[in-house]
Amino acid sequence: MxxxxxxxxxxxxxxxxxxxxxxxxxxxxxxxxxxxxxxxxxxxxxxxxxxxxxxxxxxxxxxxxxxxxxxxxxxxxxxxxxxxxxxxxxxxxxxxxxxxxxxxxxxxxxxxxxxxxxxxxxxxxxxxxxxxxxxxxxxxxxxxxxxDVESLKDPKTRLQEYLQAGGKPLPEYELLQITGKAHEQSFRVACRLQGHDFYGEGRSGSRRKAEQAAAEHMLQLLKGKS
Missing domain, CATH: 1.10.1520.10 (Ribonuclease III domain)
Structure with missing residues (x-):
């Protein structure tokens, strides 16, 4: 320096x-x-x-x-x-x-x-x-x-609030796949809703972030269908 x-x-x-x-x-x-x-x-x-x-x-x-x-x-x-x-x-x-x-x-x-x-x-x-x-x-x-404060909420929170506002059940997250070596794993997660045949999907280097990505995808799907 x-x-x-x-x-x-x-x-x-x-x-x-x-x-x-x-x-x-x-x-x-x-x-x-x-x-x-x-x-x-x-x-x-x-x-x-x-x-x-x-x-x-x-x-x-x-x-x-x-x-x-x-x-x-x-x-x-x-x-x-x-x-x-x-x-x-x-x-x-x-x-x-x-x-x-x-x-x-x-x-x-x-x-x-x-x-x-x-x-x-x-x-x-x-x-x-x-x-x-x-x-x-x-x-x-x-x-x-x-x-805007709403934009700072994480996708899982936004999805939960969206569903609760419509009186719908909460989502479930399913781990679909883990790939890669232990120090550089990739997680693939599905976000599913009761009564729906489609699901949101997310992939990331951590399971938490993959769930967030799946929730974001599900929000996009729901809003696109509404």
């Missing part, structure tokens, strides 16, 4: 009084010794609180479950990785040889963890208000354009 983090600090909109904290936040455990895991833990707690408070103020009509879904959408690994890529964090990450060779500076989990670690580092360096201000900057566009 380049020792010059001036450009990164400009992108963050924050200047560290203790540059070693930023260095620690950018150090992956593959380097051995001190790394960013403790800072990540701290930043995760701050992130969840600050985003929860922002959503509480922005969506006064949302209930607890809806607020939780919105927050989960904003603080999940994918969202954090997108923020990390916007900042170009991969350029400054300190990774061990193995991670460097395998492209760790592009790995979603490493990038997401680094964002949380930086939040923790800013808190230790500048205090709570500095960390809050950083998160508001990083999330400004996302908080200004929040998704």
């Amino acid at each position: 380049s020792p010059d983090t001036d450009k990164l600090q400009e992108r963050l909109g924050y200047r560290f009084q203790q540059p070693e904290l930023l260095q620690a936040a950018l150090t992956h455990r593959s380097m051995g010794g001190a790394n960013n895991e403790r800072l990540e833990f701290l930043g995760d707690g701050l992130l969840n609180f600050v985003i929860a408070e922002a959503l509480f103020r922005l969506r006064p009509r949302c209930n607890e479950g809806e607020l939780s879904r919105l927050r989960a959408n904003l603080v999940n690994r994918g969202s954090l990785a997108l923020i990390s890529r916007d900042l170009g964090l991969g350029e400054w990450m300190r990774l061990g040889g193995g991670e460097l060779k395998s492209g760790g500076h592009r790995r979603e989990s490493i990038l997401a963890d680094a964002v949380e670690a930086i939040v923790g580092a800013v808190y230790l360096d500048g205090g709570f208000e500095a960390a809050v201000a950083l998160l508001h900057r990083l999330y400004a566009a996302r908080l200004a354009d929040l998704p």
Whole structure:
């Protein structure tokens, strides 16, 4: 990693009084010794609180479950990785040889963890208000354009609610096939409804995701036939 983090600090909109904290936040455990895991833990707690408070103020009509879904959408690994890529964090990450060779500076989990670690580092360096201000900057566009809450429900939940609204029985999920080696299995699942001869089908690397895909397919079939 380049020792010059001036450009990164400009992108963050924050200047560290203790540059070693930023260095620690950018150090992956593959380097051995001190790394960013403790800072990540701290930043995760701050992130969840600050985003929860922002959503509480922005969506006064949302209930607890809806607020939780919105927050989960904003603080999940994918969202954090997108923020990390916007900042170009991969350029400054300190990774061990193995991670460097395998492209760790592009790995979603490493990038997401680094964002949380930086939040923790800013808190230790500048205090709570500095960390809050950083998160508001990083999330400004996302908080200004929040998704529709209904769109955040997973397919199995949406299918269940759709069926219950029509007084219909709940679906059943059947594992049709498992293929591939133990470390890279593929699951094929069917979603069946009582009284229907058609079924939804999904395939994924985990049974849970395959069930979600099957539920989504079943929803499409039902809405297409209604």
